[in-house]
Structures are given as C-alpha cells and as structure tokens.
Amino acid sequence: LLIVTDLDGTLLDHDSYSFDAALPALKRAAAASIPVIPNTSKTRAELLGLRERLGNADPFVIENGSAICIPEQHLHLYPEHDETEEGFIELPLGTPITEIRAVLDPLHAQFRFETFAQWSIDQVISHTGLSPGDAADALERRYSEALLWHDSEAARRAFVDILSSHHLHALQGGRFLSVLGKGADKGRALERLRQLYRSVLGETPLVIALGDSDNDIAMLETADVAVVIANAHRRAPQVNAPEVIYSRATGPEGWNEVIQQLLDRFQADEKR
Ligand code: 2M8
Ligand code: MG
Ligand code: MG
Incomplete structure (x- = not known):
C-alpha cells in the first residue's frame, strides 16, 4: 500500500x-x-x-x-x-524552467498574466501567505512556472494552444496556473x-x-x-x-x- x-x-x-x-x-x-x-x-x-x-x-x-x-x-x-x-x-x-520561461516571456505582450519570475519574495508572501523561507524556496523553480491569469477565458484558451505548440501545458492548482512540459x-x-x-x-x-x-x-x-x-x-x-x-x-x-x-x-x- x-x-x-x-x-x-x-x-x-x-x-x-x-x-x-x-x-x-x-x-x-x-x-x-x-x-x-x-x-x-x-x-x-x-x-x-x-x-x-x-x-x-x-x-x-x-x-x-x-x-x-x-x-x-x-x-x-x-x-x-x-x-x-x-x-x-x-x-x-x-522540461527545464529556462525553456518554459523562454516561451512565456514574449507572451506578456499578448496576454495579461503575472508569473513567479516577476515577483520578489515579499510579493510571493502576499499572494500565498507562505513564510519568508518557504516563499524563497518556492521561487527556486526548475521545471514549472506558476502564474496568475488576469485575462479572459477566450484569451486563456488561445494561450493554452500556443503553449501546446511548444510542447507545454497548463494545470490549475489551488491558487495558480502552472505551466510545464506536456509530458x-x-x-x-x-x-x-x-x-x-x-x-x-x-x-x-x-x-x-x-x-x-x-x-x-x-x-x-x-x-x-x-x-x-x-x-x-x-x-x-x-x-x-x-x-x-x-x-x-x-x-x-x-x-x-x-x-x-x-x-x-x-x-x-x-x-x-
Ligand atoms: C503553488 O502551488 C499551489 C498548489 O496547488 C498552487 O498552484 O496554487 C506552487 O507554485 C508552490 O511552489 C507554492 O508553494 C504554492 C503556494 O501556495 O503555490
Ligand atoms: Mg498541489
Ligand atoms: Mg492542492
């Protein structure tokens, strides 16, 4: 078991x-x-x-x-x-985070969302309620980007299609959307x-x-x-x-x- x-x-x-x-x-x-x-x-x-x-x-x-x-x-x-x-x-x-961020970075011009990569430890704390130590550790992302979606549902579908063409997908967690390798x-x-x-x-x-x-x-x-x-x-x-x-x-x-x-x-x- x-x-x-x-x-x-x-x-x-x-x-x-x-x-x-x-x-x-x-x-x-x-x-x-x-x-x-x-x-x-x-x-x-x-x-x-x-x-x-x-x-x-x-x-x-x-x-x-x-x-x-x-x-x-x-x-x-x-x-x-x-x-x-x-x-x-x-x-x-x-998929390594560098590849994921290389796909996400240019998409900020097209869609409204914010990622952990843009946040300071204090911003992570205010969005999550994590302790300072845990918030710093949450920023040590190696295979997935966590993001807050601020755009429409239709835009989100278009975003997901673009991710898919780069062999990435998005999964909804308790607070954030995680973007990671499709496999x-x-x-x-x-x-x-x-x-x-x-x-x-x-x-x-x-x-x-x-x-x-x-x-x-x-x-x-x-x-x-x-x-x-x-x-x-x-x-x-x-x-x-x-x-x-x-x-x-x-x-x-x-x-x-x-x-x-x-x-x-x-x-x-x-x-x-
Ligand atoms: C993120 O994970 C939660 C889990 O469901 C979420 O997506 O809402 C992660 O990025 C994790 O690193 C972090 O500890 C957590 C904090 O709430 O958020
Ligand atoms: Mg979880
Ligand atoms: Mg959970």
Missing part, C-alpha cells in the same frame, strides 16, 4: 499550510510502514524543509510531476542510479513510481491518492482509491477512478478522516 498525496489544500491547510490535523493518520501510516509520498506543485527546495517538519523520509514528486526525487536510503527503488545530489537522485520527467503531470509521475515499487516488491502496490484541485486529476485517476479533499475555495475536481471518496472536512482534517477510515478497512482485511 502506498499513500500518494498532494500538499497544498490536501495534507496542508489551504491558508495556514499546517498539517497538524492530519497527525493521527500520519502516525498510523508511519506505524504500519506505509510510505506517504508527496506529489506536489512545490519545488524541491520547499520539500526539503517540509519533509523535515513532517518527519518524512519517503520519495517525493515535485513541480506537478516534473521530477521524482529518491532519497539515498531508498536507492534500492532505482538500482541503475547515477550520482546523488544533496542525498537524492532526481528522475526528471519535465509531465502528477499521474505520469505516479505511474513511474508505481513501476519502481513494483520492481522491488515483486507485485504492484495498491495506491491511495489524495488531492483537491484540477492538477490532481491525472494522479487521482491513476490511483486505485482516489480521495478528493474538499476545498472551501474551489469546486471539487471531477474524477473517474475505480473508487472515489469525497472528504467531508477540508485540508488536513479531511485527510485525517479519510485515511483513518481507509486504514481501518485495509487493516481489517489483512487480519482476515
């Missing part, structure tokens, strides 16, 4: 970024040695801090499926590994991770995935059990999966509620 989870608005509260309400379920997963794998829009730099606060040492996926990071203690997942960097190997699935999304990253686990476990692990926004749909639809976490700020994404559970509570409270319920079910099944 693997738990694969979005962070903002899912494991973390949309506004306070706290995961406290999920601690009972997180502890239960840890006690049962079930990996909890973050699959997030956040950057590698943001994840390094967060994993420490969470006490999490499992692999993780950054920038909307743009890369899988495998820490040194999990290198058995990737036996053909090359060299580690700061204790990790990184399997890139996306990367949270679902493909989950598929790759599942293969890595299959090769070491000798069987395909069952996957519970949790998310709250449109950029989570590909991940939720790749999972065995899809958990849609309620978000007071947006309508719930439409998901087609073998089993879809909608949380009642939002954010980490919803995470806790549904994971406790699923662990009750899976642990009862194991005893039988």
